[in-house]
Amino acid sequence: MKVNFDTKVKDFQGNDLKDNGKELVIKDIVCRYLYLCGDGFTADEKYEAYKLMQKILLSTDKVEIEDKESILIKKACEKFLSAGAYGQIVDLLKG
Numbered sequence: 001m002k003v004n005f006d007t008k009v010k011d012f013q014g015n016d017l018k019d020n021g022k023e024l025v026i027k028d029i030v031c032r033y034l035y036l037c038g039d040g041f042t043a044d045e046k047y048e049a050y051k052l053m054q055k056i057l058l059s060t061d062k063v064e065i066e067d068k069e070s071i072l073i074k075k076a077c078e079k080f081l082s083a084g085a086y087g088q089i090v091d092l093l094k095g
Contacts, residue, residue, distance in 0.1 A: 001070075001095055002062035005030060012084055026089055029081070030073055031057045037076040049076055065093065 005027035009017045017024045034053035037046065052069050065073075070093045077089055 001065055003065045004062045005056055007092055033076045033080050
């Protein structure tokens with residue numbers, strides 16, 4: 001599936017979330033947590049997360065994501081994100 005990670009993150013009222021005045025996009029959040037994943041990940045999963053982070057980070061358009069990559073993104077983000085932010089990522093990955 002092709003995913004547009006340049007989607008803005010919303011708060012519970014539907015407003016764009018900002019960090020230090022800059023609008024947050026899912027691309028930045030996903031890449032941050034793919035980069036930081038550690039506990040509970042095998043060495044192979046960590047390397048796959050790194051490669052996926054590079055693929056998403058360097059993209060300028062929609063990114064082709066396989067099912068196993070979608071699972072890796074969800075696993076990397078689930079520990080760190082609130083239900084609201086995590087739900088937006090899951091919805092984006094579902095299309």
